[in-house]
Every structure is written in C-alpha cells, then in structure tokens.
Amino acid sequence: MNILYDERLDGALPKVDKAALLAEMRAALPDLEILHEAEDLRPYECDGLSAYRSTPMLVVLPEHVEQVQTLLRLCHRMQVPVVARGAGTGLSGGALPLEQGVLLVMARFKRILEVNPEGRYARVQPGVRNLAISLAAAPHGLYYAPDPSSQIACSIGGNVAENAGGVHCLKYGLTVHNLLKVDIITVDGERLTLGSDALDSPGFDLLALFTGSEGMLGVVVEVTVKLLPKPQVAKVLMASFDDVEKAGRAVGDIIAEGIIPGGLEMMDNLSIRAAEDFIHAGYPVDAAAILLCELDGVESDVHEDCELVDAVLRKAGATDVRLARDEDERARFWAGRKNAFPAVGRISPDYYCMDGTIPRRELPRVLNGIAELSEEHGLRVANVFHAGDGNMHPLILFDANVPGELERAEALGGKILELCVAVGGSITGEHGVGREKINQMCAQFNAEELTLFHAVKAAFDPQGLLNPGKNIPTLHRCAEFGAMHIHHGQLPFPELERF
C-alpha cells in the first residue's frame, strides 16, 4: 500500500534553504546529531502508518532540553516547519515528516526522572516507553494505566501527543485522564509547564487542550503521569455468540448492570479465525463473535462481578461463556486480541485499520451497516474493537496489487467513518487524526468549529510551523474535498436510513 503524501497540504509553507539551515544549525548546536544524507533519512519517511511517506529535509536527534529550545528558536527565526516524532509507532501519520521541514526525533530522551510512590506519580522524559513506566513503578505495587497495543515500543511523549488509549481505557481513561503535568517547549523556544501537582489547575485547562493536539501546539520535554495501585486480581470471561448483533447488545447489558469492566473487547468471526490461526488462543472458530470481559479489583468483588457478568452474557444469548481458568489462559485470551492486527495481516496482502467511535447503544446498527457497506464495496472487513467504550477498529482487507482495490478500500473506509459520525460518534478514538483522517475532519466539524480550532492553534503557533497539514484541515481543503459535513449526526445522513 502506497499513497503518496499530499503535497497540497504544505503548499502554503515557504521554501527553505537547506544549506543555510544546516550551516546555522551546526553553528548554534555543535553537539547536535543531524542526519541529512538520503540513506540516513529513509528510516524516518513514515511512522506506523506506512501508506503515507515523505522524506524529511533534515532529521535531528537532540539529547538535552536546551538543544530543543535552541533548535525551535532557530527554526522559528528561519520560518522552518518542525515535526516532532517519538517512537514512530503512531497509526494515523501524525509524525509524517515534511520535505521542507525538520523532523525532531525525541527518542533519546529516555530517562525516568522520578518515581514517587507516596505522591503516586512518575516524572519521565518524553522518549520513555509506555511499558517502561509501569516496570519502574512495579516494585511499589503501582502502574501506569493507559496501555495501547504498542505499549512495548511507543513513547509517552507520543502518547501525550495522540491522547493514546488502550484495552483498559473504559475503566481507567485515556492518557489525558492519567496526567498531572506536561512540560513543553513552545514554537519560539519557551519552556512552559501545563497542569500542576494538584488535581485541578487555575486558569484555562491547557494540559487537556495540549493532550491529543498531535504536535501542533508545542514539543513535550517532560511528563508527570499518575500511577495507580495494581488491581489485586484480574479475571477474564470469554463469551461466544452465533450472531454479531447479540454480542453488540450484550455490551450494553453489562454496562447497564452497573459494572465497569477493566476491559471489554469484541471480535467478529473473521478476526477470531485469523487470531486463532496465528496465536492458538483457544478461541471458538465457529462463533459469529466473541466478547472478552476483564474484571479487576479486590478478590471478593471480582468474584461477585464474574458471576453477574456470566449471567448477563447468557441472558443476552451467549452460546458459551468461559472463565479463563488461570493466569496462563488469561494471558492467551488477551494475546489473541492484542495480536489481531498482525493476524489479519497474515490473511490479506494489505489491510486498512479504521478507528471510529460510536455511542455504545449504536453498536448493533453500526455492525450491520459495516456488513452492508463491505458487501457493496466487495471487500472483507474484520471487526476488532474496544466494545465497552464504543471504539471500533474495523480492518478493511484488500490487495494493493489488484487494480482499483486500494481506491475501493479508501472509499469504504470513508463511508464507515461517515457512518460513525452520523450516529453521533467520531472519526477517531485513540489513533488521532494525523494526516490520514484529515479529510474526515470536514465531516466531523462545521466551518465555525474548524475556525475555532485554527484560532486556538494560532494562539500557540501563529505562523503554523508546528506539524502543519495534520489534525485540523484548512477550510479551503474541506471545500475541495466536497460538502460532506454532518454536524454531530444532527443533520440528515442519507446512508443512515438504510441501517
């Protein structure tokens, strides 16, 4: 799969004199590692969304905050765009570089500065891996809750930029809910602290505004995350269904019982079979859908909830409900789910991963809608998702070598996201907008809302030098893309009537 980067996006940016920039940079930052030869730049052409590629003009790898400040001041003075990059695991092209810009790689900021068990927080540099924080906190019985599937590789700075989620965010929240403070460098090189050690901070909530802003408002140089006590016990139930809609309804039934599971995940038959072939998780390959429901907390509580959820699932029409009998089986049940994406990669030359969210009650209708759209476009769709919080990851299977399939996959993806918006959901749950979904933002928001986004962006970065062409589309772009705006599902959506 290979969609070239859309040059129109940075058409408005000034041309940069690479030689002059390089000379100034070397003079101002003699110790900074700078990559500028073609072969050195290649590894940085894309992030986790390899469909979009672009060669950065320069790649810089600073090691000290002062270098980041000097670099940003220099780029600001010379009007050079800057794209920050963490571990490069993002799935929406948020760290896609610019040919006329500097790629600022924060991977060397790897130090854990403080783990404070009494204050229940950890203070870390942005390049620290998500999982490394939990490992450092483990001796104190604590952990960092958000757990994106890439947690072994992704960095906390990128998690902040994308407001990353994970399997457990229904109960424990997204990144934004697990932060105390973020230190940033602004476009003109100032260091600012957003948030505080206290629960609330006076003035406007710039910490929440910054979280998920996809590198458009500043560069993260330090993060203070909340740590939580590890649950005493965690149990997983796996329920099989002969019908996808029934599984969808069961999700609502569990929540309606007043239970908030640690994780509540759904997979359809295509995903089940792919995962089972790959991982041998013990999934029922004939089931139309399975639900995985994790319950965590203190022993007695978890035991009680397991019984209750078991009953709810059976009442909702589950053909079988199994409690993972030990830690091994529990780990295997999760391994199947967490490897569902690569598993699907084994049964199709290419796949396109969507990330829509919908109100939970719309699950059955949207699943039906996706099935119809899939048939219409002649492409298979594997459904894997965080059912509890309505965050869907439909995977569109296609072969880029078959003429027309790539275009059909893109068209189908667009239709699925429009369906999500039409039922009151959104075009991204946890992967971010990045470069990938920038057109769909025109469907999600109206002109007034986009104008407000641009005004907020200008408050931080008036010249638009930080990660231009991502996250927030220009009104011009939306006009070109066509009049597909649906205002939070309140305006008529022609497709919707059918489902």
Place this chain on the structure above:
Amino acid sequence: MNILYDERLDGALPKVDKAALLAEMRAALPDLEILHEAEDLRPYECDGLSAYRSTPMLVVLPEHVEQVQTLLRLCHRMQVPVVARGAGTGLSGGALPLEQGVLLVMARFKRILEVNPEGRYARVQPGVRNLAISLAAAPHGLYYAPDPSSQIACSIGGNVAENAGGVHCLKYGLTVHNLLKVDIITVDGERLTLGSDALDSPGFDLLALFTGSEGMLGVVVEVTVKLLPKPQVAKVLMASFDDVEKAGRAVGDIIAEGIIPGGLEMMDNLSIRAAEDFIHAGYPVDAAAILLCELDGVESDVHEDCELVDAVLRKAGATDVRLARDEDERARFWAGRKNAFPAVGRISPDYYCMDGTIPRRELPRVLNGIAELSEEHGLRVANVFHAGDGNMHPLILFDANVPGELERAEALGGKILELCVAVGGSITGEHGVGREKINQMCAQFNAEELTLFHAVKAAFDPQGLLNPGKNIPTLHRCAEFGAMHIHHGQLPFPELERF
C-alpha cells in the same frame, strides 16, 4: 465585609450608552425580560462572594437559546461586555457584574431534556440544579457524581463554568471528568457543540478547555453529563487525633494502601467545635483534628476496606476510630462537615474562605505553616478540607468592624495561597479564580503562561467582551501588584524555609 469592586479592571472597556442599548435590545428581543431599575438590579450585585459588589447596567433573563444568540450578537455589534450568571452561588466572584455591562442570567433554563439510562447520560439545560440531575436519574439507580456543598442550589451551567468539585471528587473527579458534551453560544452568537457522545473527540479538546473557563469563552446553553450507578453501600469512619500533623500524615497512609475513598475530609479543633455546637453531629470536641473517611462500592469490598482503613488510622496515631453505625449516624457525620462554613459563621462576625490545593504529602507542613501565619497575623484560622485530594479550605476569622482586621485577613489569605503555590500546589481547587484571586494568578503563573492564556482567550473572544476582569489577570495588573511570581514552587519562596 465589603471590598469595593476594583474599577481598574474594566478601565479598558468602552463606555456604553445604556439608553441606546436598551432600545436596540427591546426592538430585537420584544419578549425578553430586562431589568434596569435600581431596585431590580440590587439582588444581582454579587454572587456567593458578597465581599465584592457591583451594580450591573442591565440584567436580562432569557428563556430560549435563540434569545441568547440574538442578545450576544447585539452586544457584540455594540461592543458591550456580557457576564453570564447561573444560580449565583459561586464563591470567587466569577459572576460579579460590570457597571458597564449586561448580566445574562441563565436561571430560567431549567428543563431536563433527556435522561438516558442505557447511554448513562442526562442532557439538561444550564439552569438545572446540580442535585436535580441526580434526583431525575435516581429511578434508574444512577446519579451525577460531582457534589459541591451548594448542590441543592447551584446550577450545572455554573458548575461547568467553574469546574466544580465536591466531597467525592477524589474518587469521581471534578465536573470536567463527568461531562460528555457542552453546547455553547460564542461571543458572536454562533451555537457550537464541544465534546461528543463518545469517550474521545478528535481535534483539540475544547470541552476540557471550556470547562472551568469562568464564562470567558462562551455561554453554556446545554450540558450532557455522565451518570454513574449509585454505589451499593457507603460507610463512614471518623478518626480522632490529638495532633493535626498526625491526621495529615494518616491521609497519605490511607492512599498509600491503594484505597481510594469516596470522600476523605479533615477538620481541625476550631471547625469541630463550631460544627458540633451547630449540628450536634457527635464530633469529639477535644480532638485536635478529625478525619472522615467514606468508603463506597459493593458490600464485601467496602467491609474489607473499612477494616483496612481502621487499622491504618490506628497505626497513624488515631486516639479513636468510629464506624457510623447506621445511615442516620452517617448522615449526621456528613451534615457536620457540610455545614462547617455556616457553623464557623456563627462564631465569628466575618470569615474569609480560602481554596488552595497542595500535593497531599505537603499537608503536615502546610498545616504548620498556616498555624504560624495565623499567629503572626493575630487572626484565628479554622481548617476544613478535602484532605484526600489536597484541596484546603482554611477559613480566616475576623471582624470587619474592628479597624484593620479586614486588611489583615486579606494579607493572611494571600500568604496562605502563596504558601500553597510554593509547595507545588495552586490557588484554587474548585471555587475558581473569579474576581477574588486574580492577583494570586500573578503568583501562580509567569508572563509567558499568562500571555498564552490571553492568546487562547482571544481565539474565542478577540475583543474581550465575555466576563472581562476575571480569571486571567493582565500583565499590566501583575506588574502593578508587584513581583511575587513563584514558578510552580521551583523558585525560592522566602516564607517556605520556616515551615
């Protein structure tokens, strides 16, 4: 207590021709109720912070969203400042009117539009009382979690504007954590939806930015709140201490055990005696401090936690620990705490309520610091606070009729807030900055941070017509107020060394 409104704050605003405004308003909005006679305006001179008073030029009481839109468009065109007001229970003068401005009273927007038990949300108008939401949700076993002490009277629109907290926000979060969507009218009359029905929303998180923005970014016309299932059981433990510091340390010990209480409150001897005299809650009047710890959840879990907390409290030096034996006693324990402010009002002609937050671990040090400052200024301080989340409400007792006491109270209050900032906390936990703490914002933030706040404000309201003179001080004002900036406690704070 009577501090006149500081006229410098709105000195920059243009003069308004009241007669012309009234005429235009009546022409554009024939059905709108407008108050403009002196005696009609008097009830609107202040909000819950009666120390600050100012007579609004006009008071308007719209009943429909379209009226709010037309009104804001008109005021925008005529460059008239607008202050929105909910129930007027705020404690920081956030709804203090302007003599050259319109006071927009949202009290008539009282309809509960939808209670959706399946989606676990309620959609309400901004004038709906906080407690009314929980009452409407009760038949479904649900409730709205944030519970400010004024919950019987305060409105949800005001809660959004101030990001209100309450006794249970340690476990259940502030207002911002319990919202899905807010519909606002912008300064130029546009209706926008911030947030979505889904857990996350693409683009910048304007919902979080708006929450707690104290009426400076727009006017709330509809709020969609999350509803939670009511805990099966709630139990309260009351622990007595012969030493305030020991009580402060016990708070950290409970949290360190991995327990998150539904509420964890502390009162010192002066507050205990005042509350006991007033409410007869059964408090130990000889104790130096008490802690009230509520544990809620499922039966077995709560039972286990009660035993654990009891042991932790005794180990921390509690002289007595009592479990409320029934619902009656539990309600009495809480009634004492919730009426602590009026109780203190009975033993002093005037009191000044502070609202600082501090990192939990600093509790003992700050309590000592307050005691020393209290002695130094010759004024008694009663300490009542949300200990679990480090949100303190020291009440400074004074008599405005004794010459010099008011000034000493203000000076002491300022010192206490500076102490909070110096240990890494903040000048407000849940009451907001409003008019009251605008000078202390100069201590909390540096010039770059304040400039960023102003830039964000300008993104929504370039002419500064919405609630000017509140929340974010001008740099000019900070310069006049004096160089007292302490950057998040990282710079030296001369007072701090002593405590």
